[in-house]
Amino acid sequence: IIVRFGGWNKAVEKAGLSLVHLRNISEKDLFENIEYVWLKIGKQPVFRDIKSPISKYPRAQYVSRFGTWRKALESFIEFINTPSDENSVEELIGKSSPNDLTSEPIIKHKTKRYPSERLKVQVLMRDGNKCKLCGITLTGDNIHFDHIIPWSKGGETVLENLQVLCSKHNLAKSNLEYPKK
Ligand SMILES: [Zn+2]
Incomplete structure (x- = not known):
């Protein structure tokens, strides 16, 4: 192979395979x-x-x-299931500019707004991939992770306060949360 192709990597390339450095x-x-x-x-x-x-x-x-x-x-x-501080807000301290604080009423959160991948998987493990309201089975981008107590009302991004919703019910819920004027 080395004589014919000038090296293993070149042979792999020639075969149309990509090199993944598994080690x-x-x-x-x-x-x-x-x-x-x-x-x-x-x-x-x-x-x-x-x-x-x-x-x-x-x-x-x-x-x-x-x-x-x-x-x-x-x-x-x-x-x-190993406790992770990924969703803790502490690492954000000092990073936010003063402007961020004036745009919204200040609610002190202990967690970040958006759940980490790990937290999302924990929610799926607990609830399965079905909308909590209509029971429809969801995959990929159709899975929405909803704060049961809304983030805007001080709800935290923790397992106990998250649920799976379909896009329709997620939208319906956020319309309730922010009524149209
Ligand atoms: Zn639904």
């Missing part, structure tokens, strides 16, 4: 990829869901790292 992938990368796939399909991915283009990494990567897909999922569940 540099961390467990966190692999878990975040599961998070991404989970949010895209709206539910716990099964082994055959781990494929391009939704998954960044091939299935084999999970098998070689964890032994089996089941073990990979078990490690993932552990990862996702």
Whole structure:
């Protein structure tokens, strides 16, 4: 191969395959990829869901790292249930300009407005990918994460205050929250 193509990488390129440097992938990368796939399909991915283009990494990567897909999922569940401060507002302190504070009535929040990917997956794990109001099954961009107590009324971005809604009901709810004049 090296004689014919002038190197392994060139042969891979010639075969139309892209080079993925699998050795540099961390467990966190692999878990975040599961998070991404989970949010895209709206539910716990099964082994055959781990494929391009939704998954960044091939299935084999999970098998070689964890032994089996089941073990990979078990490690993932552990990862996702590890307390994370990702949604904490503290890191924002000092970053907001004074102008941000004058545009809206000031409500002190402990969390950021938009849930992290991890929090979204936790909501899906608890509720499944069905609209809480109409029960319709949702995937990808049709999944809306709604604050039960609205953010504008001081509701926090925490698991207990989030629910899955379809776009219709999410819109209906935000119209209630901000009545048209
Ligand atoms: Zn709905």
